[in-house]
Amino acid sequence: MNRRLFIQQASLFTMTLASAKILSACTSNSDNKSTTSTTNSSTAAIKEINFGVLSTESQANQKPIWEPFAAAMSQEIGIPIKPFYVTQYAAVIEAMRFGKVQVAWLGGKPYIQAAKVADAEAFAQVVSEDGTKGYYSHLIANKDNSITAKAIAAGGDKYVIENASKLTFAFNDPSSTSGFLVPSYYIFAKNGIDPKKAFKRLIFAGNHEACALAVANKQIDVATISNEVLSRLESTNPTARQKLEVIWQSPLIPSDPIAYRRDLPADIKKKFQNFFYNYKDAKILAPMKVSGFVEAEDKNWHTIRELEIGKKIEETKNQDNLSEQEKKQKIAELNQQLKEIQ
Template identity: 60%
Template sequence: MKRRSLMQRIGFFVLALTGTVVFAACSSSDSQSKDIDQLKFGIVSMESQANQKPAWEPFIKEMEKQIGVAIKPYYVTQYSGVIEAMAAGDVQLAWYGGKSYIEAAKRSNAEVFAQTINHDGTTGYTSHLIVNKNNPIAAEAKALGKNKGDEYVINNAKKLSFAFNEPNSTSGFLVPSYYIFTQNKINPKEAFKRLIYSGSHEATALAVANNQIDVATNNSESLSRLEGINPEARKKIEVIWTSELIPSDPIAYRKDLPENLKSKIKDFFYTFKDEEVLQPLKWRGFVAAEDKTWDTIRELEIAKNKAEIESNDSLSQEAKQKKLALLDKQLEEIKK
């Protein structure tokens, strides 16, 4: 049977459930651009900072050269760090994941302008469940059939340890959390022998490679990067479940940047094609993007929240209806 797209699946489930130098002044006027001599660029370290810096430094230098403003990388280990830093004005430009960008758009005055193009030319990636190839559960999961690892995990959760990335991750939490657990009315906090949040995709991958955890979330982009920085670890990892395609990563700046500076930033991202510089980041380039590109992720989060409210026996019907009505209103706003 043909697999539905991520958008089709989200639509189906939503319907079923409803029915430092920074700014001298944060001004959007072009006259303020002369006051900005440095921008901080937020980077979530999916791998360790030691591995990230060599990949990012050539790109940062090219950005500085073409924009004409000093760019200081701001490495953090969790998405929440970039969200909060942009909200405080400590970061003006950032590489986000889909879910974290949505939070930043709500809380941090973030405005998306570009989307990454993968090294294979696609503008999407997939979420995965991964295991160690030498762990017996790899063969047991594969025996169920192609892409049936989620079923194996559900049926054997009580004897498994499991690792998410972090709650603000699209591929490391939201997508697998909804499609594997919420849809099946399973609370992962209660289902597994042990549940942890590792904090990064590299950490979940290494935990699996080193047999410290049985099953973990990850994604196609991070596993591709791992192959470049730690091929021995990548060889030990088996993918047992793959999601539908997720929109690739957004690049966003603060809305209150001067318009002429925004234009320079956009010109750089839209025209930069240096393969030697982009290859370590596993990107081919960038395309223009707008906020609605990530509405599929917003709808997915609403569907997940609605399912959890519906199955929450501790809530009265009145309380459920109030919460569901608020989510329905959010969904209506997205679909306008």
């Protein structure tokens, strides 16, 4: 895929979470002992690590998936690893920012924000069941909804654009990559459509599962979801899954990053790297719909940064309150930002 086509932005939302104590770890060695002793002292100083889990589904569905994985992590790292479940994407970012979460499995867009404000550093990337390092955003509709067959015939994105004023629509979360950022750019920004004004009713359902259930229960006509969550519904809620039809698929999105705070002790970082790069237990990974993890670095998610900037460019072009000169100046600044991350 042409990397330049994969460009977008979503507006950043104010995030709130009560401040938590910042993690501190004593790695000093007063009697000048060996590196092994330093490693042991770092491990001993940290009593517990919170591992941030994004809210793609309800906590009830997440626990059976994440707790065995956290137990395996705890055994390898030598420190108890506690899953930190959140109800909004912003919450895990703020928890990481204030040191309440030290390591997290993030989506692409939340990671970009966490790298800015929460001192997050990506070190691993998810590999899907089929071996790819990517996933997709979908639009879904209820199979029994009269619009579904028409949407498939016309092209789901085109149908939604042309009939928006008659439709109810649900995004996932404003910080979601597949549930907001990607469809916002490819379906709306590129076509000069403001979804806040276009639909009969627009909501943010909160997570992927909530979007799926809203469509399955005929509360919403069309909603966003990732292919990964759609696949997991086959086991977590097969009744709902059978009611859903995909009417649009996005280009490939870079798969999720695993990130830790930069101030985590170096020896603990190394332990996390060793765990993720070598973990292959299919029984535990299968419910996550992944086959493993590979080494990664921050630049792997430049595509998401490009998407954010691209969306700003498209939105600027359609801003009626700006003069042509103001538009040119703003677009030039955004294009410069694009050049700096390429």
